[in-house]
Amino acid sequence: MTPESLETPEPAVRLRLDLAYDGAAFSGWSRQPGLRTVQGELEAALTTIVGRAVPDQPAPSLTVAGRTDAGVHATGQVAHLDLTAAQWAAVRRPRRAAPARDARADESPESSLVRRLNGIAGADGDLVVHRASIPPEGFDARFSPVWRRYEYRLADAAAQRDPRQRGHTLWFPSALDGDAMDAAARALVGLHDFAAFCKPREGATTIRTLLDYTWTRDADGVLVAAVRADAFCHSMVRALVGAAVAVGLGRLDAERLVAIRDGAARTSDFPVLGAKGLTLVEVGYPDDAALAVRAEQTRAKRELTAEPR
Numbered sequence: 001m002t003p004e005s006l007e008t009p010e011p012a013v014r015l016r017l018d019l020a021y022d023g024a025a026f027s028g029w030s031r032q033p034g035l036r037t038v039q040g041e042l043e044a045a046l047t048t049i050v051g052r053a054v055p056d057q058p059a060p061s062l063t064v065a066g067r068t069d070a071g072v073h074a075t076g077q078v079a080h081l082d083l084t085a086a087q088w089a090a091v092r093r094p095r096r097a098a099p100a101r102d103a104r105a106d107e108s109p110e111s112s113l114v115r116r117l118n119g120i121a122g123a124d125g126d127l128v129v130h131r132a133s134i135p136p137e138g139f140d141a142r143f144s145p146v147w148r149r150y151e152y153r154l155a156d157a158a159a160q161r162d163p164r165q166r167g168h169t170l171w172f173p174s175a176l177d178g179d180a181m182d183a184a185a186r187a188l189v190g191l192h193d194f195a196a197f198c199k200p201r202e203g204a205t206t207i208r209t210l211l212d213y214t215w216t217r218d219a220d221g222v223l224v225a226a227v228r229a230d231a232f233c234h235s236m237v238r239a240l241v242g243a244a245v246a247v248g249l250g251r252l253d254a255e256r257l258v259a260i261r262d263g264a265a266r267t268s269d270f271p272v273l274g275a276k277g278l279t280l281v282e283v284g285y286p287d288d289a290a291l292a293v294r295a296e297q298t299r300a301k302r303e304l305t306a307e308p309r
Contacts, residue, residue, distance in 0.1 A: 012083060012084055012085035012087070012088045013082070013083050013088045013134060014080055014081070014082050014083075014134070014135060014139065015080060015081055015082075015083065015110070015113070015132050015133070015134060015135075016078065016079075016080050016131075016132070016133050016134070016135040016139060016141065017042075017062075017078070017079045017080065017081070017117075017129055017131070017132050018076070018077070018078055018129070018130045018131040018132075018133075019038075019042075019074070019077050019078075019079065019127070019128060019129045019130060020073075020074055020075045020076070020077065020127075020128050020130060021038055021073065021074050021077070021126055021127040021128070022073055022126040022127075022167065022168075023038075023068060023070070023071050023072045023073040023074070023275065024071060024073075024126070024167055024276070025124070025126055026038050026041075026070065026071075026126075026127075027070045028067070028068060028069050028070040028071075028072070029064055029066075029067045029068045029069075029077075030067055031043065038068075038077075038127060039062055039064065041121045041127060042062055042079075042117065042121050042127070042129075043059065043060060043061065043062055044120075044121070045116075045117050045120035045121035046059075046060035046062075046081065046117070047059050047060060048120055049090075049091070049113070049116050049117070049120070050083065050087040050090050050091060053086075053087075053090035053093070054084075054086040054087055054089075054090050057084050057086055057087050058084070060081050060082075060083065060087070061081060061082075062079045062080070062081050063079060063080050063081070063140070063141050063142050064077065064078070064079040064141060064142060065077060065078040065079065065141045065142060065145055065148065065283040066148050066232070066280050066283065068280055069234075069235075069275055070275060071274070071275030071276055071278075072275045072278045072279070072280065073168060073278065073279040073280070074279060074280040074281075075279055075280070075281050076149075076280060076281045076282040076283060077280055077283070078141045078145075078283045079141050080135070080139065080140065080141040088109075091109045091112065091113055092109040110131075110132040110133055110134070111132075113132045114129050114130075114131065114132045117129045117132075135291075136288035136291055137291075137292065138288075138291040138292025138293075138295060139285075139291045139295075140291070140295040140299075141283075143294070143295035143296075143298040143299045144285050144286070144291045144292075144294050144295045144298070145231075145283050145284060145285055145294075145298075146230065146284050146285065146286050146294060147211055147228050147229060147230055147283075147284040148228070148229065148230075148231065148232060148280065148282070148283050148284070149212075149226065149227070149228040149280075149281050149282040149283075149284070150225075150226075150227045150228075150232075150237045150278060150279065150280055150281065151224060151225065151226060151227075151278075151279045151281050152170075152224070152225040152227070152237065152238075152241045152273075152277045152278050152279075153165070153168060153169040153170065153222055153223070153224055153225075153277045153279075154169065154170045154172055154176075154222065154223040154224075154225070154241070154245070154273075154277055155169050155170070155171050155172065155220075155221075155222045155223070156172045156173075156174060156175055156176040156223060156248075157172070157173060157174055157175040157176075158175045158176070158221055159217070159220055159221035159222045159223065160220040160221055160222075161220075162220060165222075167276065168276065168277065168279065169222060169276070169277055170273060170274055170276055170277035172245070174249060176223060176245060176248030176249065177247070177248045177249075177250070178215055178216075178217055178223055178248065180247050180248060180250075180253075180254075181215040181223070181244040181245070181247050181248040182214055182215040182216070183254055184243070184244055184247040184252070184253070184254040184257050185213040185214055185215055185225070185240070185244050186213060186214065187254045187257065187258050188210055188213055188240070188257065188258065188261055189210050189211065189212065189213055190209070190210060191207070191208075191209045191210075192207070192208070192210070192261055192262070193206055193207050193261075193264040194206050194207070194208050194210070194233065194236060194261065194264075195264040195265060195266070196239075196260050196261055196263060196264055196265055196266060196267055197233075197235075197236050197239035197240055197243065197261070198233035198234060198235060198236050198239070199233070199234040199235040200266070201233075201234060204233065205233075206233050206264070208229050208230060208231060208232065208233065208236070209229060209230045210227075210228075210229045211228045211229055211230065212226060212227070212228040213225070213226070213227050213228075213240065214226050215244060223248075225240075225241055225244065227240060227241075235272050237278060238272045238273050238274070238275065238278060239270070239272045241273045241277075241278075242270040242271040242272050242273045243257055243260070243269075243270040245270065245271075245273065246269060246270040246271075251269075251270075252269060252270065256269075
């Protein structure tokens with residue numbers, strides 16, 4: 001074996017994947033030995049697709065915009081992967097002896113990859129890759145975003161409960177004051193230290209810019225939270241939801257909630273609610289020309305603070 005063969009092949013192309021999943025049967029995004037995870041399923045499928053054709057290449061590895069916890073869903077998740085020249089050639093290679101009348105004979109390499117990923121990783125129906133594309137130069141799924149948006153669905157005693165939504169909506173036994181919850185949520189918006197709403201991690205910053213936080217009721221009376229921030233620390237969204245529920249029950253008011261936020265310390269005044277009502281719905285990226293600059297800014301900031309997200 002020559003020294004050249006021991007070198008890591010240079011990436012030939014970066015691919016962006018847009019995907020969705022029902023988190024109920026997954027132990028979160030991140031791969032974990034012996035557990036079913038979104039990353040684990042997708043990377044295994046990618047290895048099946050490109051590994052058979054070029055087994056001497058490094059296994060494909062995914063970088064994600066938001067590492068969701070166990071039970072959390074996603075409709076707008078984004079990830080990227082880098083393929084070597086040999087791996088990309090394997091993806092681009094036309095199907096052998098594909099009949100001219102076969103529509104797949106003319107499909108793009110990206111569409112072919114989506115179809116094959118969904119045929120392997122999406123076989124159970126709870127994971128779907130919507131799109132694969134070659135992003136603009138400088139794109140990084142994790143470091144380029146300027147914001148992430150989550151939704152939390154909560155059916156209280158005043159809401160009409162649809163059994164079809166039970167896997168994505170938390171059923172709460174008491175009636176809640178939605179207007180008070182919305183007012184308290186809006187009072188938390190801004191650049192602050194959200195340590196009171198984050199599970200602590202050594203060396204990680206808890207300073208975030210909460211861009212929007214609102215509560216509304218949908219046509220069935222289900223309370224829906226819309227939470228958007230530049231980034232989220234661990235358990236932050238579910239803690240923000242738990243705090244709003246405490247307000248809705250009359251146990252806290254907006255003024256007290258702001259004081260808890262400004263105290264920047266974990267508290268037992270409200271619970272962290274369950275994962276089943278939470279969905280990552282959208283990831284926001286800057287204009288193409290600003291992707292690389294944004295990624296460098298975010299990477300430098302997080303390396304300085306040893307931030308895990």
